[in-house]
Amino acid sequence: MSLQLYGIELESRLLLGTSQYPSPAVLLDTIRESRTDVVTVSLRRESGTNRNGQAFWSLLREANVRVLPNTAGCYSVKEAVTTAHMAREIFDTPWIKLEVIGENDTLGPDVIGLVEAARILSEEGFEVFPYTTDDLVVAAKLVDAGCRVLMPLASPIGSAQGLNNPRALGRMRGHFPDIPLIIDAGIGLPSQAAAAMEMGYDAVLLNTAVAKAGNPISMGRAFALAIEAGHLAYEAQPLLARDMASPSTPVLGKAWLD
Amino acid sequence: MKVLVVGAGVAGLCCALELAQAGYRVELIDRAVGPESAGCSRFAGGMLAPYCEGENAHQLVTSLGVESVEWWQKVLPEVDDGYRQLGSLVLAQGRDRGELARFAQRSSGHESVRGDALSEIEPELAGIFPQGLYFAAEAHIDPRLAMRRIRSRLQELGATVRYGADASEYKGAAELVVDCRGLAGRDTLSELRGVKGEMLLVKCPAIRLSRPIRLLHPRIPLYIVPRGDGVYMIGATMIESDEQKRVSARSLVELLQGAFALHPTFSEAEILELGTEVRPAFRDNLPKVCRKGNTIFVNGLYRHGFLLAPVLAQWVRNWVSGGELPPGPDNWEIMNEDSMQ
Numbered sequence: 124m125s126l127q128l129y130g131i132e133l134e135s136r137l138l139l140g141t142s143q144y145p146s147p148a149v150l151l152d153t154i155r156e157s158r159t160d161v162v163t164v165s166l167r168r169e170s171g172t173n174r175n176g177q178a179f180w181s182l183l184r185e186a187n188v189r190v191l192p193n194t195a196g197c198y199s200v201k202e203a204v205t206t207a208h209m210a211r212e213i214f215d216t217p218w219i220k221l222e223v224i225g226e227n228d229t230l231g232p233d234v235i236g237l238v239e240a241a242r243i244l245s246e247e248g249f250e251v252f253p254y255t256t257d258d259l260v261v262a263a264k265l266v267d268a269g270c271r272v273l274m275p276l277a278s279p280i281g282s283a284q285g286l287n288n289p290r291a292l293g294r295m296r297g298h299f300p301d302i303p304l305i306i307d308a309g310i311g312l313p314s315q316a317a318a319a320m321e322m323g324y325d326a327v328l329l330n331t332a333v334a335k336a337g338n339p340i341s342m343g344r345a346f347a348l349a350i351e352a353g354h355l356a357y358e359a360q361p362l363l364a365r366d367m368a369s370p371s372t373p374v375l376g377k378a379w380l381d
Numbered sequence: 382m383k384v385l386v387v388g389a390g391v392a393g394l395c396c397a398l399e400l401a402q403a404g405y406r407v408e409l410i411d412r413a414v415g416p417e418s419a420g421c422s423r424f425a426g427g428m429l430a431p432y433c434e435g436e437n438a439h440q441l442v443t444s445l446g447v448e449s450v451e452w453w454q455k456v457l458p459e460v461d462d463g464y465r466q467l468g469s470l471v472l473a474q475g476r477d478r479g480e481l482a483r484f485a486q487r488s489s490g491h492e493s494v495r496g497d498a499l500s501e502i503e504p505e506l507a508g509i510f511p512q513g514l515y516f517a518a519e520a521h522i523d524p525r526l527a528m529r530r531i532r533s534r535l536q537e538l539g540a541t542v543r544y545g546a547d548a549s550e551y552k553g554a555a556e557l558v559v560d561c562r563g564l565a566g567r568d569t570l571s572e573l574r575g576v577k578g579e580m581l582l583v584k585c586p587a588i589r590l591s592r593p594i595r596l597l598h599p600r601i602p603l604y605i606v607p608r609g610d611g612v613y614m615i616g617a618t619m620i621e622s623d624e625q626k627r628v629s630a631r632s633l634v635e636l637l638q639g640a641f642a643l644h645p646t647f648s649e650a651e652i653l654e655l656g657t658e659v660r661p662a663f664r665d666n667l668p669k670v671c672r673k674g675n676t677i678f679v680n681g682l683y684r685h686g687f688l689l690a691p692v693l694a695q696w697v698r699n700w701v702s703g704g705e706l707p708p709g710p711d712n713w714e715i716m717n718e719d720s721m722q
Contacts, residue, residue, distance in 0.1 A: 145437050146662075147666075178575065178621070
């Protein structure tokens with residue numbers, strides 16, 4: 124079954140960030156080769172005010188993908204809400220990837236501000252994609268605030284550490300079986316993305332791991348394949364690890380060869 | 382033949398010089414009232430760093446940049462003209478070690494330096510940074526000094542340099558126009574976009590650094606280029622925006638924070654100037670040289686104005702003299718007459 128986010132059906136389970144690429148041309152090629160359906164775009168406030176980033180945004184429009192604007196770099200509820208308003212106007216979408224940053228060095232979310240901003244924006248009709256932690260209580264409050272998608276971080280943004288706490292991520296999956304869960308941030312390798320998908324995550328959102336790779340176009344494709352493989356594996360119901368060997372050929376009734 | 386060069390930034394100046402040296406009668410004009418108020422070249426770092434740029438740029442930037450370094454060395458031969466071939470250093474704080482490894486992997490022409498070797502190169506940084514990358518073949522110039530030098534060379538060669546000039550009044554008299562207007566050229570080259578940059582000039586005689594230093598940081602990379610006499614240029618932001626004339630508080634804080642991280646004494650620096658301009662870029666962030674009728678366009682030099690302008694100017698000179706443009710490598714499109722609508 125394909126992925127559904129706020130009623131929108133998507134083929135690809137890879138969501139791509141658009142910053143830090145060597146050039147817009149490479150970004151567009153990466154989007155095409157990775158066959159992603161959704162890209163997230165950061166709206167630096169100064170570019171938003173007078174629409175000075177227009178040239179870059181119209182380039183993205185050429186890619187013919189859905190834009191998920193984000194509030195990256197916002198440190199307060201007010202800033203995030205204002206940026207979301209600007210994003211809705213510029214990109215003409217109710218979607219918003221909500222980031223309220225709480226800590227400068229780890230770029231970890233201020234989850235208290237996040238819940239508050241999510242409530243305000245959901246009430247205003249936004250469809251909120253919150254960048255959150257793997258904390259179940261926060262997640263429940265986000266759902267309560269109106270979020271129908273959750274995006275826990277795997278490890279700090281851009282750190283390429285992969286799934287720092289797979290058990291917590293697994294718990295989250297178990298706890299919210301009906302909410303689309305997207306890994307947001309911290310992925311460095313396709314194998315890490317595949318591991319998240321094997322755990323039943325619905326999608327993976329990436330930026331640095333692709334944009335800063337030596338060859339972003341190939342890396343985008345590699346991630347797309349890994350994410351697809353991980354998802355297929357999850358749907359195929361993988362074996363669980365066990366303590367003892369389990370022979371693939373029965374021992375009983377085997378011919379004696381001595 | 383009379384050639385009109387429009388735009389007196391680094392691209393226009395290099396083209397004018399190459400053409401004047403080839404014996405053409407060159408008139409260089411700019412709409413700005415004077416050299417002190419013109420274009421983004423004034424705010425350039427002036428790093429001639431083809432190898433460092435290779436970390437994130439197309440390999441063409443490195444190969445053409447190496448040729449340009451030689452050009453600058455010839456054009457600015459004396460120390461007084463500000464050409465310094467002292468290499469450059471790339472550093473990262475301990476917790477960003479990974480950035481350094483990545484930079485090393487993605488670039489060439491460097492050696493890893495640590496401890497004593499590092500303090501020998503830049504004694505001021507002893508004890509602050511345990512390791513770095515040293516790019517010995519790189520150089521730096523003072524962009525404003527370099528542009529001044531080219532202007533006076535042009536006058537020596539009999540070329541005219543005119544500011545406050547409206548191109549439309551001059552075009553009629555020229556047999557050939559070389560259009561180097563940067564982002565203003567968007568009226569013809571519609572694919573151009575602006576990438577905003579902000580920089581500051583500070584005076585901090587208490588610190589003695591001899592060469593450009595890049596400080597890697599996952600979010601706020603920056604560089605510091607010595608201009609001599611204790612003056613340093615700190616730059617530069619890269620923002621997808623064509624907004625001009627506004628340095629934001631956030632950018633200023635980020636640049637200064639980076640400078641403090643490089644050396645705490647920068648907190649004592651006197652701020653001489655805040656600058657911002659918009660770099661012209663095509664979507665592949667590579668320049669284009671193209672021709673329509675009797676106009677040759679040189680544009681899209683992005684953050685590589687001083688690094689690429691000399692080579693592009695040589696191409697223009699060669700083209701005008703009946704030669705051909707070199708074939709573009711893969712992924713690099715030199716627009717021809719047909720593709721210009």
